[in-house]
Amino acid sequence: ATTRRDVTGRPIGVIGVGQDITSRKQIEQEKSRIAQELQTFINTANAPIFGCDALGLVNEWNNKAHEITGYPKEEVLGKNLVQVYITKEFRASVKQVLDDAFKGLETANFEFALFTKDNKRVEVLLNATT
Numbered sequence: 001a002t003t004r005r006d007v008t009g010r011p012i013g014v015i016g017v018g019q020d021i022t023s024r025k026q027i028e029q030e031k032s033r034i035a036q037e038l039q040t041f042i043n044t045a046n047a048p049i050f051g052c053d054a055l056g057l058v059n060e061w062n063n064k065a066h067e068i069t070g071y072p073k074e075e076v077l078g079k080n081l082v083q084v085y086i087t088k089e090f091r092a093s094v095k096q097v098l099d100d101a102f103k104g105l106e107t108a109n110f111e112f113a114l115f116t117k118d119n120k121r122v123e124v125l126l127n128a129t130t
Contacts, residue, residue: 048124052098056080068124070117087113087121094126101128 001016042049042062048069051060058081061073069085076085082095090112097107107128113121 050076050081052081054102056082056095056098068116068122069114085114087115089113097126097128101130104130106130 001014003011004013004015006012042060045062045064048065049060049062050058050065053059057078058076059078061071061076065076066072071085079085082091082098086094093110094112097110100107107126110126110128111123112126113123116122
Protein backbone atom coordinates (compact mmCIF):
# COMPACT_ATOMS: atom_id res chain seq x y z
CA ALA A 1 0.00 0.00 0.00
CA THR A 2 1.10 3.51 -0.77
CA THR A 3 0.03 6.69 1.03
CA ARG A 4 -1.97 9.22 -1.03
CA ARG A 5 -1.18 12.84 -0.21
CA ASP A 6 -2.77 16.13 -1.08
CA VAL A 7 -0.85 19.04 -2.63
CA THR A 8 0.53 20.06 0.75
CA GLY A 9 1.85 16.53 1.43
CA ARG A 10 -0.80 15.70 4.04
CA PRO A 11 -1.91 12.02 3.93
CA ILE A 12 -5.46 11.68 2.62
CA GLY A 13 -5.66 7.97 1.96
CA VAL A 14 -3.88 4.89 0.73
CA ILE A 15 -3.72 3.01 -2.52
CA GLY A 16 -3.29 -0.73 -2.49
CA VAL A 17 -2.65 -3.11 -5.34
CA GLY A 18 -3.84 -6.67 -5.07
CA GLN A 19 -3.73 -9.69 -7.26
CA ASP A 20 -5.92 -12.77 -7.52
CA ILE A 21 -3.93 -15.76 -6.23
CA THR A 22 -6.86 -18.18 -6.10
CA SER A 23 -5.49 -20.49 -8.78
CA ARG A 24 -2.02 -20.48 -7.20
CA LYS A 25 -3.54 -21.44 -3.85
CA GLN A 26 -5.56 -24.21 -5.49
CA ILE A 27 -2.39 -25.59 -7.12
CA GLU A 28 -0.55 -25.49 -3.78
CA GLN A 29 -3.42 -27.33 -2.09
CA GLU A 30 -3.45 -29.98 -4.83
CA LYS A 31 0.32 -30.46 -4.55
CA SER A 32 -0.04 -30.88 -0.80
CA ARG A 33 -2.88 -33.39 -1.25
CA ILE A 34 -0.86 -35.44 -3.75
CA ALA A 35 2.23 -35.39 -1.52
CA GLN A 36 0.15 -36.63 1.41
CA GLU A 37 -1.40 -39.34 -0.75
CA LEU A 38 2.04 -40.51 -1.89
CA GLN A 39 3.35 -40.51 1.68
CA THR A 40 0.38 -42.62 2.74
CA PHE A 41 1.06 -45.02 -0.13
CA ILE A 42 4.71 -45.37 0.94
CA ASN A 43 3.84 -45.85 4.60
CA THR A 44 1.16 -48.45 3.99
CA ALA A 45 2.78 -50.38 1.12
CA ASN A 46 3.00 -54.13 1.59
CA ALA A 47 6.69 -54.04 0.68
CA PRO A 48 9.63 -52.46 2.47
CA ILE A 49 10.42 -49.05 1.03
CA PHE A 50 13.46 -47.06 2.02
CA GLY A 51 15.18 -44.00 0.64
CA CYS A 52 18.71 -42.67 0.91
CA ASP A 53 20.32 -39.36 0.12
CA ALA A 54 23.50 -38.96 -1.95
CA LEU A 55 25.62 -39.83 1.09
CA GLY A 56 23.74 -43.08 1.70
CA LEU A 57 21.92 -41.73 4.76
CA VAL A 58 18.40 -43.06 5.25
CA ASN A 59 15.74 -40.42 4.58
CA GLU A 60 12.70 -42.68 4.11
CA TRP A 61 11.65 -45.87 5.90
CA ASN A 62 8.12 -47.21 5.65
CA ASN A 63 6.05 -49.29 8.05
CA LYS A 64 6.86 -52.57 6.27
CA ALA A 65 10.61 -51.88 6.54
CA HIS A 66 10.04 -51.37 10.27
CA GLU A 67 8.01 -54.58 10.51
CA ILE A 68 10.65 -56.67 8.70
CA THR A 69 13.72 -55.23 10.41
CA GLY A 70 12.40 -54.22 13.80
CA TYR A 71 13.94 -50.76 13.36
CA PRO A 72 11.44 -47.89 13.59
CA LYS A 73 11.77 -44.99 11.17
CA GLU A 74 12.92 -42.60 13.89
CA GLU A 75 15.85 -44.88 14.70
CA VAL A 76 17.18 -45.29 11.15
CA LEU A 77 16.71 -41.77 9.75
CA GLY A 78 20.08 -40.13 9.14
CA LYS A 79 22.06 -43.35 9.53
CA ASN A 80 24.18 -44.87 6.77
CA LEU A 81 22.09 -47.68 5.29
CA VAL A 82 24.96 -49.71 3.88
CA GLN A 83 27.38 -49.41 6.80
CA VAL A 84 24.83 -49.94 9.57
CA TYR A 85 22.19 -52.31 8.22
CA ILE A 86 23.62 -54.32 5.30
CA THR A 87 25.52 -57.54 5.93
CA LYS A 88 29.24 -57.24 5.30
CA GLU A 89 29.36 -59.44 2.20
CA PHE A 90 26.77 -57.24 0.42
CA ARG A 91 27.96 -53.76 1.45
CA ALA A 92 30.03 -53.04 -1.66
CA SER A 93 27.39 -54.34 -4.09
CA VAL A 94 24.49 -52.55 -2.38
CA LYS A 95 26.50 -49.32 -2.32
CA GLN A 96 27.14 -49.75 -6.05
CA VAL A 97 23.42 -50.25 -6.73
CA LEU A 98 22.61 -47.08 -4.77
CA ASP A 99 25.40 -45.11 -6.46
CA ASP A 100 24.12 -46.28 -9.86
CA ALA A 101 20.60 -45.15 -8.97
CA PHE A 102 21.96 -41.65 -8.30
CA LYS A 103 23.47 -41.73 -11.80
CA GLY A 104 20.09 -42.63 -13.30
CA LEU A 105 20.79 -46.34 -13.69
CA GLU A 106 18.04 -48.60 -12.42
CA THR A 107 18.54 -52.06 -10.92
CA ALA A 108 15.85 -54.73 -10.83
CA ASN A 109 15.59 -57.81 -8.61
CA PHE A 110 18.88 -57.40 -6.77
CA GLU A 111 19.11 -59.80 -3.83
CA PHE A 112 20.97 -58.91 -0.65
CA ALA A 113 20.83 -59.49 3.08
CA LEU A 114 20.38 -57.03 5.91
CA PHE A 115 20.35 -57.22 9.69
CA THR A 116 17.26 -56.97 11.84
CA LYS A 117 17.26 -55.19 15.17
CA ASP A 118 17.64 -58.54 16.94
CA ASN A 119 20.61 -59.35 14.66
CA LYS A 120 18.81 -61.80 12.38
CA ARG A 121 19.63 -61.96 8.70
CA VAL A 122 16.80 -61.10 6.29
CA GLU A 123 17.01 -61.64 2.54
CA VAL A 124 15.66 -58.71 0.51
CA LEU A 125 14.88 -58.23 -3.17
CA LEU A 126 15.74 -54.67 -4.19
CA ASN A 127 14.50 -52.66 -7.14
CA ALA A 128 16.39 -49.37 -7.23
CA THR A 129 14.77 -46.67 -9.34
CA THR A 130 15.59 -43.07 -10.03
